[in-house]
Every structure is written in structure tokens, then in C-alpha cells.
Amino acid sequence: MEALVADRRPDLVVVSGDLTQRAKPLQFRQARRFLEGLGPPFLAVPGNHDVPMYRVWERLLDRYGAYRRHFSPDLEPSFRDAELEVVGFNTAFNLTIDDGRFTARQLAAAEERFHRDGSAESEGRVRVAVAHHPLAALPELMGWRTARRSGEALTAFAAAGVDLVLAGHVHVAAVGPAPDCGRRLWLVHSGTSTSRRGRGREQGRNTCNLITLNAGPQDAGCLRRSATVEQMLWSERSGLFETEAVHDCPLA
Ligand SMILES: [Fe+2]
Numbered sequence: 001m002e003a004l005v006a007d008r009r010p011d012l013v014v015v016s017g018d019l020t021q022r023a024k025p026l027q028f029r030q031a032r033r034f035l036e037g038l039g040p041p042f043l044a045v046p047g048n049h050d051v052p053m054y055r056v057w058e059r060l061l062d063r064y065g066a067y068r069r070h071f072s073p074d075l076e077p078s079f080r081d082a083e084l085e086v087v088g089f090n091t092a093f094n095l096t097i098d099d100g101r102f103t104a105r106q107l108a109a110a111e112e113r114f115h116r117d118g119s120a121e122s123e124g125r126v127r128v129a130v131a132h133h134p135l136a137a138l139p140e141l142m143g144w145r146t147a148r149r150s151g152e153a154l155t156a157f158a159a160a161g162v163d164l165v166l167a168g169h170v171h172v173a174a175v176g177p178a179p180d181c182g183r184r185l186w187l188v189h190s191g192t193s194t195s196r197r198g199r200g201r202e203q204g205r206n207t208c209n210l211i212t213l214n215a216g217p218q219d220a221g222c223l224r225r226s227a228t229v230e231q232m233l234w235s236e237r238s239g240l241f242e243t244e245a246v247h248d249c250p251l252a
Pocket of ligand 1: 018169
């Protein structure tokens with residue numbers, strides 16, 4: 001991962017949850033050190049593994065305590081630069097084992113969090129939502145349940161002008177258009193980047209996605225762009241992440 005980041009120099013590293021296996025302080029501190037060591041800014045949201053599963057009292061009374069104390073106090077960070085507006089959503093509420101959900105309050109605040117004010121500056125940014133759990137049943141996701149209120153979340157994201165939704169949880173990389181929600185919006189799932197618990201063709205192999213934003217055609221005076229998603233798969237042979245598939249995602 002260090003070599004890939006050094007080679008491709010992303011503007012932002014996004015981690016869509018499950019930073020740890022068992023939500024232990026040491027695991028959070030290791031995750032923080034690893035991400036800080038990569039160099040670029042990073043944005044992370046909690047996954048179900050980042051909430052204690054077996055420490056029942058902690059799970060009931062202070063479920064994000066270890067995350068806040070040892071990784072980040074902010075469960076729903078945001079990132080903005082000239083081209084990007086990225087907003088994290090915590091879906092790992094975890095009163096069940098691993099199902100996720102959006103809350104009505106999160107969705108009511110979505111549009112405001114994306115700072116869509118109609119200005120050329122705002123409209124020129126690509127808007128990206130980050131959550132841990134799936135929002136729609138892409139074929140590669142093999143029947144995994146979507147987060148509760150996913151349909152409402154997609155509608156809220158479409159109203160907020162979101163272009164890409166990044167998620168994880170399923171241990172399989174997948175890219176596809178969201179079901180009809182009033183806007184062209186792409187779902188981009190990451191497999192397992194720092195463990196080998198991938199499924200299907202990713203079994204035993206680390207994966208990650210590299211997303212590149214492409215400018216619109218100049219002569220069309222087009223502010224909007226496209227995104228290219230490279231699905232990267234770890235190669236034992238080369239000792240590097242290699243491009244396994246490329247998806248072109250025209251943006252709205
Ligand atoms: Fe998960």
C-alpha cells in the first residue's frame with residue numbers, strides 16, 4: 001500500500017470502515033499510525049468491526065469510545081479541496097451484529113453537509129459520500145443486506161448532488177450505478193485493503209480502488225467530469241497492487 005500511494009500520490013486516502021478486527025485500543029492506534037505514515041490526508045468512517053463485539057457493556061454504553069480515544073474523535077469527517085467535497089457517514093450503529101443503518105437525522109443533514117450552494121465553485125466539485133455498509137444490491141455483493149434507510153439515503157444524496165458513494169463491508173470490490181434515485185450516482189465498493197479476508201476472486205488477496213477524476217471536455221464548457229475507478233488487486237508475483245479492472249463512470 002505504501003508503494004502504491006507513493007507511486008500514484010492520491011490527494012486523499014479514504015477508508016470506508018473496519019479499521020480494526022476487534023475495536024481494541026492498540027488496533028486503532030496501529031491503524032492511525034499506518035494511515036498517517038502513508039502521507040496524503042485521509043478520511044475514515046467506522047465499520048462494524050470498530051465497535052466492540054464481545055465487550056458487551058462497552059458496546060452498550062460507550063460503543064465508539066475506543067475509536068474516539070485511539071483513532072479519531074470525529075466519526076463523520078469531511079474533506080474539501082478545489083475539486084472534491086467528501087463527507088463521511090457512520091452506519092455502524094451495531095445493536096445487531098453487523099447490519100448498518102442511516103439515521104433520519106443524518107439524512108436530513110446531508111444536503112447541508114455537502115455545502116451545495118449553487119455557486120460555480122460548489123457545483124464544480126465532485127461530491128463523494130463515504131459509508132461502511134452497502135446501499136444497493138450490486139450483483140457482486142452476493143446478496144448482502146443493505147443498510148437500513150439505504151433508499152432514503154440514495155434519494156438524499158441525489159438531492160445533495162452526490163456523484164460517488166464509497167462503501168466496503170462485503171469484502172468484495174464492486175462498481176455500478178445506483179438504482180433510480182433521481183441522479184446519475186455511482187456506487188464504488190472497496191474489498192479488503194489491509195487484510196486478506198476477501199471473497200470470491202479476492203480470496204486471500206488484498207484489494208483497493210484507485211479513483212481518478214477526469215476533466216470534462218473544454219470545448220463543451222463542461223464543468224462536470226468523469227471518474228475512472230481502477231480496481232487494484234495484490235500480486236504475490238510482483239509484490240505490488242496491480243490493476244485488475246477499470247470502470248469509467250460518467251458523472252451527472
Ligand atoms: Fe464490516
